[in-house]
Amino acid sequence: MWETILTAPFFGLLQLAVIDEDGEHPLVFPCRRTASGWKHAITGIPVNVRPTHWREWIEDGDAPQA
Known part of the structure; x- marks a missing residue:
């Protein structure tokens, strides 16, 4: 599940996204x-x-689809 960018931690590996009207x-x-x-x-x-x-x-193969 996506979290708002304001809560992103300063540690760990993160996947970033832009979510707009197109998804x-x-x-x-x-x-x-x-x-x-x-x-x-x-x-x-x-x-x-x-x-x-x-x-x-999440490493390749385990990543959720967008």
Whole structure:
């Protein structure tokens, strides 16, 4: 289940999404929240998105469908 982005923790692997009138648009890679914004959890590269929702990252094969 998606949670509002305001409650996203500063630890763990998260899946981010933008949810709009067309539905859910989840990112396909794990992210981490940092004091300076969102980063790709594997590469550490900043992610330039304005997500609306988050959920725990689940490895491929176990991930819920958008």
